[in-house]
Amino acid sequence: MPAADLPPLRSKRLLDQLRERIRFLHYSLRTEEAYVYWCRAFIRFHRLQHPKDLGAEAVEAFLSWLADERRVASSTHRQALSALLFLYGKVLGVNLPWMQEIGRPRSQRRIPVVLTREELGRVFAMMQGEHALLAQLLYGTGLRIAEALQLRVKDLDISHRALIVRHGKGGKDRVLMLPEALQIPLKVQLQRAHVLWSADQAAGKGGVEMPDALERKYPRAGASWAWFWVFPQDHHSVDPRSGVVRRHHLYDQTFQRAFKRAIQGADIHKPATPHTLRHSFATHLLQDGYDIRTVQDLLGHADVATTMIYTHVLKVGGGAVRSPMDALAAQSGAQLHAAVESHQRAVAR
Numbered sequence: 001m002p003a004a005d006l007p008p009l010r011s012k013r014l015l016d017q018l019r020e021r022i023r024f025l026h027y028s029l030r031t032e033e034a035y036v037y038w039c040r041a042f043i044r045f046h047r048l049q050h051p052k053d054l055g056a057e058a059v060e061a062f063l064s065w066l067a068d069e070r071r072v073a074s075s076t077h078r079q080a081l082s083a084l085l086f087l088y089g090k091v092l093g094v095n096l097p098w099m100q101e102i103g104r105p106r107s108q109r110r111i112p113v114v115l116t117r118e119e120l121g122r123v124f125a126m127m128q129g130e131h132a133l134l135a136q137l138l139y140g141t142g143l144r145i146a147e148a149l150q151l152r153v154k155d156l157d158i159s160h161r162a163l164i165v166r167h168g169k170g171g172k173d174r175v176l177m178l179p180e181a182l183q184i185p186l187k188v189q190l191q192r193a194h195v196l197w198s199a200d201q202a203a204g205k206g207g208v209e210m211p212d213a214l215e216r217k218y219p220r221a222g223a224s225w226a227w228f229w230v231f232p233q234d235h236h237s238v239d240p241r242s243g244v245v246r247r248h249h250l251y252d253q254t255f256q257r258a259f260k261r262a263i264q265g266a267d268i269h270k271p272a273t274p275h276t277l278r279h280s281f282a283t284h285l286l287q288d289g290y291d292i293r294t295v296q297d298l299l300g301h302a303d304v305a306t307t308m309i310y311t312h313v314l315k316v317g318g319g320a321v322r323s324p325m326d327a328l329a330a331q332s333g334a335q336l337h338a339a340v341e342s343h344q345r346a347v348a349r
Helices: 014-024 028-045 057-071 074-093 097-101 118-126 127-141 145-149 180-203 252-265 276-289 290-298 309-314 324-348
Strands: 162-165 174-176 232-238 245-249
Touching: 014 074, 028 057, 028 074, 057 074, 097 290, 118 180, 118 252, 118 276, 127 145, 127 180, 127 252, 145 252, 180 232, 245 309, 276 290, 276 309, 309 324
Parallel strands: none
Antiparallel strands: 162 174, 232 245
């Protein structure tokens, strides 16, 4: 949507205008923080000159500095460029055809880290409580960590063993199978969450964050049990956008630290993160014979090429390709075994 079709900005300061436009377009808080960070860095790099007074050379100089001096990853480089494109196009309303000509770093598709079933068992054994359940849910469904943390009570249909992801990556919904092994643990988790919800209601502090305009359309829905978090935080916090004090879901950083401790405790030396559970889910499904399209739908990938990366994992570590060293060792072993038997027969005579 071009800036001409957007409502006029009310904020006076540039970065506040950036935030205002991001929120109007319903971008996530994490995207807002990233875009503000890179636009502020761009302004500081050019000694507080206003971006409207800067052109293609200034943008290219900043991006070159990120690549050459800061040595940022290609994904970080693209994020900074996206922030500047948004600033110029959506906030300043400047038509910049030269922005499309700026070179974009080529991303390198890397083989994902995957844990074996035995390693997963060791990791889960090192975790406790809701962190253990969350880890098992990530592996059992292939959810992204943000999708799991943002689950609402209404998104679980335990009786039909279904889980609904609302407004996932790309704004898409999808339905996932709910592992039978997690039905009882999830019921217990809901009971724990209900205790917190009831305490909030009794204290007059009910209400959780609602998506988009639903809070205005259904002002009481945020205080209902159906919209409460499956994994709520144990304390209230201040919403960084609205300043409202209410209960948030578990923080991803808290779970990441717990997962890192579990990896270390399980004596696993792979560079595993919570996202590794999603990689393991996809890889193990393919190993079990499920077709690539089914796995693509479960993961919510728009392009099957993204899912195909997991087929590369299957080609190594006991997959379809057998090393010639194994054939040589088997042949040498057979020759050695025949020689030993021949020697034993000779001795017996």
